[in-house]
Amino acid sequence: MLFNSLNFALFFILIFILYWFVTNKSLKLQNILLLVSSYVFYAFWDWRFLFLLIFSTLLDYYSGIKISNAKNESSKRFWFWLSISVNLGFLGIFKYYNFFVTSFADLFSNFGYVLNPKTLNVILPVGISFYTFHGLSYVIDIYKGKIKAERNFVDYGVFVSFFPLLVAGPIERATHLLPQIKKARKFDYETAVNGLRQILWGLFKKIVIADTCSIFVDDIFQNYYNYTGGTLILGAFLFSFQIYCDFSGYSDIAIGVAKLLGIDLIINFKMPYFSRNIGEFWRRWHISLSSWFRDYVYIPLGGSKGSQFKSIRNILIIFILSGFWHGANWTFIIWGLLNALYFIPSFLMKNNRKYVGNSFQSGFLSKIKEVFDIFITFGLTTFAWIFFRSNTLTDAVGYLKGIFKPSDFFNIHTALTYEVSIRPLFISIFIFLIIEWYYKNEEVIFTKSCDTRTATFFKYICYIFVIISILLSIRNQSTSFIYFQF
Template sequence: MLFNSLNFAFFLPIVFIFYWTLQNKKLAYQNILLLLASYYFYGCWDWRFLFLLAFSTFLDFYTGLKIYHSSDKAKRKFWLILSVGINLGFLGLFKYYNFFADSFASLVHQFGLNADHPTLRIILPVGISFYTFHGMSYVFDIYNRKIKPTTNWVDYSLFVSFFPLLVAGPIERATHLLPQVEQKRTFDYSKLTDGLRQILWGLFKKMVIADNCAEYADIIFNNSDSYSASTLVLGALFFTFQIYCDFSGYSDIALGTARLFGFELLQNFKFPYFSRDIAEFWRRWHVSLSSWFKDYLYIPLGGSKGGLFKQIRNTCIIFLVSGFWHGANWTFVVWGFLNAIYIIPSIVFRTNRQHLEIIAQGRLFPSIKELAQMTLTFSLTVLAWIFFRAETVGHAFDYLSGIFSMSLFTNPFISNPEFIRSILVIALLIPFMIIEWLGRENKYAIETSFLNMPRPVRWAFYSLLVFSIGVFMQTKESAFIYFQF
């Protein structure tokens, strides 16, 4: 069930009504309802994988308790390794088996040998990368004595499988979400309207901006050898906005939906394209994943302690693993590596924590210097996205070499009359980016932007967003990119 589908438009109000009619009953009833709804939501994709989800949940719940109750260090470690091993084993099997088998066969083939391997027809269970990471963070936190395990199976299951975050995050932490699951939620009018507002903004980002950018990004990337350099740049830009609006749009819908049930999820995007350097970009892009890697990989590896070399090594490991987390393809690994290269200078010159606040805070316009920094960071990001979107690493390099040619200075709309309609997408992107800029100090762009205006104006603006969705959406449902990860 997709957030941008009619099914979800029926599912959400039904769960919402039942949920709040139970508010005066026991908290457990609300949690059981949400758990059932979450399993139904997940089962709509493929009910068979509900068993995998349930097993993964049980594994972490059980090992969490075992770790907590073991006083012996070796036993604690055993339960931790068992949990992490099985979790990563599933992830490896479902997500990476064919990749490793193919890569091995290609390597052997380079030496003139033939390595037949059984390529399994494995379906990637939706959201496996996300719920596996939820569970692992819980076990790690118990092992590190940050939290006590819950003894309530329903509460823990809901923490792992709460439907707004089940299939594409944000990757929650037990320290943040579990207490909310265990506490009574009260009906809060302003919270609910805020949730609806964020859902609307997320739908606009996904259905109007991302899906329309995708139409042209797909055409250009799929036929990149037949287009001019300027068209290739256009394609890369379309993908840059597609991936941002697709994923941050999903996150907005997830956060808004969770708020309708009284939950606050982690903010996943903080206007990353307004960053002044790559380090800032990564503090603003897919924050829940970046912080997960920081807490459970970077810091255990030593983090920034132990000298410059170790810090660079650890950073490279994080980015490579992050790239690989995104998918079983070398393009993601190269994308991760490229970002590591981008960030190394700021580590060497100790400027990686220079820009902690949002750009031009309290001001309407950025300074010339900030604008230049933002443009450079954005350009580097666009370049890296080419690897993320390309089918193969070779395709990405061909795409890049296509960009650096004389046809860079041609008009893409004249050389490709079929792209004339894409001007509409650009026309939509301009007001979108202005709204994002004006709302950059909020949690999401329209959080407070219109709250001080008279109600008719505010509602007219929201209606305009609804109208834009109705008039510019793709007429076929399109899945969110991050569902595949």
Template sequence: MLFNSFEFLIFFPVVFLLYWCVFQKHLKAQNAFILVASYVFYGWWDWRFLGLIAFSSLVDYWIGLKLGQEEDDFKRKVYLGISLGVNLGLLGFFKYFNFFIDSTIQAINALGFQANEYSLQLILPVGISFYTFQTMSYTIDIYRKQMVPTKDPVAFFAYVSFFPQLVAGPIERASNLLPQFFKQRVFDYTKAMDGMRQILWGFFMKLVIADNCAVFVDQAFKNPESQPGINLLIGAIFFSFQIYGDFGGYSNIAIGTGKLLGFDLMRNFAYPYFSRDIAEFWRRWHISLSTWFRDYVYIPLGGSKVSRGLAIRNIFIIFLVSGFWHGANWTFIVWGGLNAIYFLPLYLSNKNRINTDLVAENSMLPSIKEFSQILTTFLLTTLTWVFFRSPDVGFALVYLKGLPIDLFQFPKMNERVFLVLFLIILFVLLEWKGRKYEFAIQKIAFSKHRLLRYGLYYSITMMIFLFARRGQEFIYFQF
């Protein structure tokens, strides 16, 4: 079920009313209702996926109990190994089986031998990369004795399948979300209104910004060798805003929906395109994933508290694994490798932690230095997005090679491109104005001018109705 679908417009109001009007006084009944609603939401794509998420939940619920009871270090490692093996095994089979087979066949053929093509017609379960990491955080934290296992299967299954963030994040830690299923939730009008504003902003990001950028992105990436460089540049820049509007929009809708149900989900984006270097960008982009890899991969490898050579190794591992997480394609690995290369000079010069404050915190505009840093970081990031968007590495290289050709001529696109450009500029200005807050229009709630508040709500709503394009899935559903 898509957030931007007619089905969800019926589904969520029904869930909201039943949740608060029928089940409010009974916590366990609320949790059971969330579980049922989440399985309906997830099974809307394909009911066969339900067996997979239920199996993954059951395994980690059982492993959690065993880890909580066992004191022997060797047996604890065995139980943890079972959890990681099952979760990564399922993820690897459904997401990467054909990739490894195809890569092996290509390598054999490159050596001069003949290998027959072979692949399975596998359907990638929606959201498997997200809920797999979510369940693994639970067993790893219990293994580390950083949390105790739950004995309530309904609460645990509801945590794994919580529908607002199930299929595209944020990737919630058990230590943050699971305890909220054991606290009595009371309807909070202020929190609910904040959630509604965040949902509205999320829909604006997705339906107005991302989906309208997609038209010209598809055009630019359709046949890059026959297009002038200016078209390719516009396509690459628009894709930067498409993927941010698409994924950031989903996260805002998810977090806002969680607020309406009394839950606090972790922030996933913090105005990443206002970053002054690539290290700051990764502290602001897909925060739930980058912090997951930091805590469960980078730090266990030794992080930066090892020799310089091992630290460089760890940096490349974390970025390459992050790229591979996104999909079974060499383009994502190249994308991760480029980000590692961008990050390395900052690490070697000890400048990867210098931009931890808010850009232009005490001024209306950034300084010339800050603006140039933001622009440089955005352009470098945009170049990596070309690999992310391309079907293969060769295609991406053709696209990048064509960028300098006829770069300064008038774009060969219809006039609507200027409307989309205007919408992007408006979007950037609103984000800049609200950069001190969780999401761009959160600040408007504190305005004393009712006309200003409702005028903005009305304007955003009208733009959604005027510019929304139907049937556009969220990009991160494929991951």
């Protein structure tokens, strides 16, 4: 059930009515409704994997209680490692087993040994990386004494499987989401309006920009050997906007839907393409995953408190793990490694935290320098996205070689070979960037105070443009979100 589909619209309208008009006087009934609706939502993808989700939830729920009740350290460690091992085991089997066995066979083939490993012919359960990380953080926090085990299964089940974030995040923490689930919720008009604004902006990013970009990106990356260098650069540029608008669009819709239910989810993106260095980019991009690896991998490894060698080692580990989290492919690992190599010089020069917050410098020369830094950061990020998007390392290298082909570099002819013109897409991206820049200091688009007629006029012009663009871009079949595959 896709957020950008009629099925989800009807599903959510029904849930909204039941939530606020039928079960609104009982928190227990509201949470039962959320849990049941989340399981129904997940079953729409593949009902067989619903049992895996329920099993994972039961395991972490029971393990959390056992860890809290443990009389000695050995018992505590047993339940902790049981939960961790089983969760990572499921993730390893479904997501990484084939990668490891084929990589192992390829390694031996280089030495003349031919192996024929057995691979698993199973599909990846949607959302497994996200709900597994929910459970892992919960159990780790209990083990470290940061939180107490949740005794109410329904409340814990909602935390793990809350349908807006179930299949593609953001990755929530029990310290933030569970207290909201356990607290009575009242409908707030202003919060609901902000939620609708965020849903609208998310649909614009997904339907108008991401889905239109995909028409050109899919063809260019699949047939890179037929295109000129200029066209390949265009393909990489469009993929940068496709993946950002696709994933952040999903996050916006998820956060907006949660707001309509009186629940506040963490912000997952903060205009990352306005970042002035890689350190700032990773504080603005997929924030819930970056902070997860920081808190549960980087800091436990020692963070930046040890020697410079250990700090660099830790940086390499979390970036490579971040790449590997995205998929069982060497392309993702190289993507993570590239971002680590971008980040390390900034870390060594101690300016990786130079830009904290949303403030931008005043003064003409300072602004010019920041604009230049934004372009450089975007260029480096786009280069890395080529590996992320390519199916294999061979394709990625071939794509890069194609960029530097000397013949007909500026013959960008893709716009002439498609039923959909590329010009409206460029206009949409340009206006999209203007809107994001205007609201860059706000957590939610369109919430800036309209204290002047000009600001009010701009806001309503944006509304009109966004709504018309969505209506003109809707296709017969809804397209899936990129991060469902992770």
